[in-house]
Amino acid sequence: MNFPTQLNAYRQRIDRGLDTLVPSITTRPARLHEAMRYSLQAGGKRLRPVLTLAAADLFQTVAVTAPARSDPLPAAVAIECIHTYSLIHDDLPCMDNDDLRRGRPTAHRAFDEATALLAGDALLTLAFQLIGRHYSDEPALAAALTLAIADAAGSERLVGGQMEDLLAEQKADATPAQLEFIHLNKTSAMITVSLVAGGLCGGATEAQLDLLRETGRHLGLAFQIIDDILDATSDTATLGKTAGKDAKADKTTFVKIHGLEAARRFSREHSDVALATLCRLPGDIGFLTALVADMAVRVK
DSSP: OOHHHHHHHHHHHHHHHHHHHSOOTTSSSHHHHHHHHHHHTTOOOOHHHHHHHHHHHHTTTSOTTSOOOOOOHHHHHHHHHHHHHHHHHHHSTTTTOOSEETTEEOHHHHSOHHHHHHHHHHHHHHHHHHHHHHTTTOHHHHHHHHHHHHHHHSTTTHHHHHHHHHHTTTOTTOOHHHHHHHHIIIIIHHHHHHHHHHHHHHTOOHHHHHHHHHHHHHHHHHHHHHHHHHHHHSOHHHHSSOTTHHHHTTOOOHHHHHOHHHHHHHHHHHHHHHHHHHTTSSSOOHHHHHHHHHHHGGGO
16 A cells, blocks of 8 residues: 555545535535635645545455445545535634635635635535435435534534633633543544544444544544644644644643643654554554554654
């Protein structure tokens, strides 16, 4: 397995899926769909949909008695739509008030605040349209995907984490437990469900889904801690978004609570646990382990 080649192949497949499954810019109202596509096509790591495709592929070579494998691409695109909606809303003036995302002006700067708000709303809704449309002949799978994704994106996970993140700004007495809640939900929840969605499409057993959840939990924590570190140590050109904004907003981050060196240690520890958990899964885990390792070296 050549990791860069496989990663690029997954990303190309996702980009084709986005182009095919998201309404075109000629679909009325054109401005709304242009804003949706503007944000989706800005690039980025495509980490979450890549995890979905890779997790589904993990079970492709498992025993022939495994359930038939379903196409994970619509689920992967749905998850990327939710992730992008969350970024659009996160950048709004009422939230983080950022001007740059993925190296380009944020949606509300490229269009306007109302259009950006509606584009985010539409992407969130589209995600569940895609699940309903493309898995309609597999009602059990459609229900499982809908429940898992809605739970990860809801008020107790992604949105709840965003709320706690806002409440923790400029909070001098924020605790490590509050910080972990933010990271587990604002970031880790969607990374976890990306793996779970792939496992569901690939026919994973409940025990295997639990291993994917455990992997996602630690991978998500490592990913967010690394983002905290990079915000403090990198620059805007490298990140593709405004560097140093966490400190400026006095956000509760691993760097603020634990310090830079401890944050680096925590990111390595969570990456190591994610790798160890992956090793308990069947199939060829080479790509996923290489992806986890690739994420970890960003802060070395």
